[in-house]
Amino acid sequence: MILAHHYQKNEIIPFADYVGDSLQLAKEAAANQSAKHIIFCGVHFMAETADMLTTADQKVYLPDALAGCSMADMANLEQLEQAWQVLETTYTEPVIPVTYINSTAAVKAFVGNHDGVIVTSSNAETILKRVFDKHQRVLFLPDQHLGRNTAYQLGIPLEQMAVWHPKQNRLEAEGVTFKISKLFSGKGAVVCINNIPLNKLQPYAVKFQT
16 A cells, blocks of 8 residues: 655655545554555654554555654654653643654654643644643643644643753743744754743743843
8 A cells, every 4th residue: 555645746646545644644554454565655753653553464664764854853752851851850740741743653652651642733722622621731742833822722821831942951931921933943842831820930941142
């Protein structure tokens, strides 16, 4: 079976059994248990997802092993573990990790092992609302914009959000208002969203140099 993401070249599309976005193609891979070999014409995280959803005797191939996703590359496991260590020592109550589906298998595994959840752009608002119904804080990665905008739509003010700087190993903020739009000076970011007024987060806040 050949799966092709809809951004593939016209030379590839005619050979595909299914064409669609990453979620649709993942569903097609999971539904087909008869194909012994699945060729995924997409990027690395898509093939990883298909491999996780297929049976043990099915093999998933990525034609170009170097076909990466800039979004998935924004937060790797090492960065996530560093952020998690700081958050665990800062807060006594649980922080729930939430990852966008455009993330690596290692990040997805970490999120699953820490009682988190994987979201898509279409269900992010629904899932975050359910999480915030039970918990006060969320660590959202790797797409800071999806995390921030979705939380804002749920009524959480920007002042209760921070962005993790993976190279400096800290959350960044300016005063009481977090400067979300300026946080891509380093490669990758995760958003810490607080569903209550800030208090213990302030020692980790830093002032931007303009």
